[in-house]
Amino acid sequence: MKRTRRLLSLVALVSAVSLLGAACGDDTDDTGSDTGGGDTTEQKSEIKVGLAYDIGGRGDKSFNDSAAEGLDEAASTLGLPAPKELSPSKDEDREANLKLLAEGGFNPIIGVGFAYADSVTLVAEANPDITFATIDTVVDLPNVRNNVFAEQEGSFLVGAAAGLKTSSKKIGFIGGVETELIKKFEAGFVAGVKQTSPDSTVEAKYITPDGDFTGFNDPAKAKEIAAAMYEGGVDIIFHAAGGSGTGLFDAAVAAGDGKWAIGVDSDQYLNASPEQQKHILTSMIKRVNVAVRDTIQAFADGDTEGKTVVLDLKADGVGYSTSGGYIDDITSQLDELKDKIIAGEIEVPTSPS
């Protein structure tokens, strides 16, 4: 029966896709729940931290892992009993996760990622007695502590490094998804390049348009884009593409000596393979862990006031890494630029011109 066969193959396809989704999810839960050990003080032992990751959760080797690191730090220094970590498998799970944490008596509750803006607004408004925190977005409520980063400032510095290190005067930028957030990286990076090498050009490409979030997890596509850029004479590429970044590193390895990549969010040199390490010039660091740690610390200290904390160069919320030693010769110049940004002498744009 042709019809049956067609139907069955469709079922197989649908199931395969669903199962694939399940397989990619990884188990995210086991690590964090048992870290609470010594209750240092009575008051602190009552702190039940609820952390809601963005899709990917603990173990994504990127953004979420940085938040997890901050949670672990806080849990060990404060001796927190069993913080609860949830990660969404679908967009609508973010709101469900926050509701479950609020109903479960968790306080404070941290929503990791800008996609939590609406759900934090909704759940925080309904639970004025619980302290909430956001990362990368601002919710204007008296019980919400917002953590925002000056990604453009960190990107500016790695852009400046690229401008100093380039020999072909052609530099690349690969963004994961063309969102407002990633455009901040692009804007800062381009400004940084122009600062140290005004005649260099920056070729910027995004993996997917806004609304299609697969661009943050598509190493194959990133590799393709990077390979084409390297072929066209680009010698340094900065990525702000989350999990897709490994594709860029592979492309740099394939392109050979003299081709460089710049990592993002964490010091990506540390998690790279030995071959990739030879091509990772530096990384733009965004210290989500500091934001999470400080949020929990502040709560433990009794600071539950709604506010917006800006993690910029001044607050050491963003920066660059020097692992590998490839930019040791220019760190003094970079630090000079850093001081100028902190002093307000250089103003870094937040959206690409």
Next chain:
Amino acid sequence: MKTASITRRNVNWGNIAISLAAPLVALLVATGLTSALMAISGIDPADAFSTLGSRMSERTAWIDATQRAVPLYISAIAVAIGFKMNLFNIGVEGQYRVAMLTVVAVGTSVELPPVLHVTLCIVAAMAAGALWATIPALLKVYRGVSEVISTIMLNYIATGVLAFLFAEVFAIREEGRLNPKSEELPKSAWMPNLVSENLHNISGFIFVAAALGVAYYVLVWKSRFGFRLRASGTNPTAARTAGIDPKRMVVSAMLLSGAVAGLVGMPQVLGDKHAYSSDLQLGLGFSGIAVALLGRNSPVGIIAAAMTFGFLDSAAPFLDLESIPKEIVVIMQGVLVLTVVVVYEIARRVKERRTQERASRSLDAALAVAS
């Protein structure tokens, strides 16, 4: 269905028993398979099932499940309309996304009294979905392009076009907000909630979904159009010989499917978010395919299927909270769809063979009498 004419005269109790046993067998097999898969991956199946069981006793769990089931039901009906004439509309995903932005564009540009405004939005959503579905329909009719391919491709095109239009035209950027939103729909365009308890809501769209279910039943099984649709699906050659214009049927089935698909995003746009943003709930079109398969294209079956999926989807965060890997939900859904399709296919073949055997037995008997 296929044996209906035979059973009318001579009730085949064995076949009826098989039909009744099929869902039970499917459920047992699916439970067994899921348990085995869980055991292999080191999850205690008893633990997982008892956690799911304990959730079933919570009122809010059912509210959440129903809320998630409503768009799944609409999506599955859209898919099922296509299935009924052997058309695979994989493009529900793109069609409802196009409709979401259209509704926001239309809804924010007019001022109307409450009921009228919502109605206009619903009509606009259906029109937009149908319009987007017209492309693959025409491609199939005039150029012979498989609708499977064209609808999948159009999903990608929809994503790109919508991202561009949203970013360039509709997005309103606020300081500190990294996911911009469109202008908010006026209150007159909001669909009120039927149930609302401590942030757990059931959208008033449940009535729209119910009406759709009834309309789907009447249209497909009780109307001339439905007869033509099913005839074209079962045997296109016979249908053509009988004077049914296959091109017209393809176009109207695709358009209907697209119009229903346009409504999939409405519970969230009109009932929940009241605006368009880049983080609206996606993937409902694909889930709808699985739900339609699980519900065997029957308006009642799809209710059960949508509730099952809705319950499991909303149980995922709960499992996560109880430190049970939430991924088992997707495994359960996948296994359930596969088992249901396989078990029903086996049941169909067994029934067919039994019917043939009966027929040949009675023929033999008749011949024996004659000779």
